[in-house]
Each structure stands twice: as C-alpha cells, then as structure tokens.
Amino acid sequence: MSALKLMSASFFVAATTAILPITQAASPPAVQPPGPVDMSVTMKPFPKPHPNDNRLVIRLPKRQNEASLLVRVTPGKHTQVDCNTQAYSGELETKTAQGWGYDFYVLRTDGKAMSTMMACPPNSSQMRFVPVASAQQTLTYNSRMPLVYYVPKGFTVNYEVFVPQQRGTAKPE
Numbered sequence: 001m002s003a004l005k006l007m008s009a010s011f012f013v014a015a016t017t018a019i020l021p022i023t024q025a026a027s028p029p030a031v032q033p034p035g036p037v038d039m040s041v042t043m044k045p046f047p048k049p050h051p052n053d054n055r056l057v058i059r060l061p062k063r064q065n066e067a068s069l070l071v072r073v074t075p076g077k078h079t080q081v082d083c084n085t086q087a088y089s090g091e092l093e094t095k096t097a098q099g100w101g102y103d104f105y106v107l108r109t110d111g112k113a114m115s116t117m118m119a120c121p122p123n124s125s126q127m128r129f130v131p132v133a134s135a136q137q138t139l140t141y142n143s144r145m146p147l148v149y150y151v152p153k154g155f156t157v158n159y160e161v162f163v164p165q166q167r168g169t170a171k172p173e
Helices: none
Strands: 004-013 019-021 053-058 070-081 086-088 091-096 103-108 113-115 126-131 137-140 147-152 156-164
Touching: 053 156, 070 086, 070 147, 086 126, 147 156
Parallel strands: 103 147
Antiparallel strands: 004 019, 004 156, 053 147, 070 126, 070 137, 070 156, 086 113, 091 103
16 A cells, blocks of 8 residues: 555656646645746756757746655656557666756666567557656655756656655564
C-alpha cells in the first residue's frame, strides 16, 4: 500500500520553458493552493542542448510546507502501442552546472522500446505514454530551483506532486 497521496495531478513538460497542464486534481483541504512560479533562476547556468536534444524545464509553484512534498518525475515518450506492456531502455544521469552547483538531468536512451509479447485483440492500438525503464525519480519539492532535463527529441518528462500521508521506520523482527 502506498504511503503517498496524489496532491496535484500529472503535468506534461512541452518545451524548453513551457509547462502545459494535462489535468488538475483538487488539493487536499489542509494544503494551500500553489502560489506563483519563481522565474528568478535563469537558464544561463545550464548548458545549451545538443542538436538532437530538447531542454525541458519544470518550474514548480511556491507552496506552504514544501519540505513535506515530493515530486515524482518520469521521462518517456508518447507512442502508438498495442495491449502489451512497453518501456524504453535508458538511464537518467545527474550532472552539475560548472561553477554554479545547480543539478540537471540528462536522459540517455537508444530509443528502442522493450515489450511483452502477448497476442493482442485486433484494433487494440492506441497512443500512450511509454516510460523509460529505471529512469523515474522521486525528488524533494523545491520551488526555488527549476528541474532541468535534457532529453532526446520526441521524448518528454511527466511529473506528479505528492504529499506523504504516513511516515515511519521499519523495525527488525
């Protein structure tokens, strides 16, 4: 059973600094709605993307009690798929902007998808988000710093904001 509760629905990062909401779930009553987005950190410290990459930026809105929030980030690609479970191979590398100390993330993938091999019913093909296997991250919420991702063209980054509902420590038995 998950100890996290979805607080704000999934978002889709569409371009270098643009964020387009896919859906917006209602926040729990105890949590204040998001405030303005901090645009004070520019993209100057971050390297320019390679010709075959896009730089995607997530700027989180200011919220109260940010230390108690988490952000789950999932790189992937919207692809036409059948009924099989699919994932792209690849890895997410953390790098630091030289002289600034700001982290950014680089997705390395060959663009090849893995898939189960079940027989699918006719006309089961549909457009779906296919994640990059083992590249999902859970990060601490921080509205002061943008989350910067370099991904191959055609790939994107989805994210969700969570608030932990239960914390504890495992005990030996």
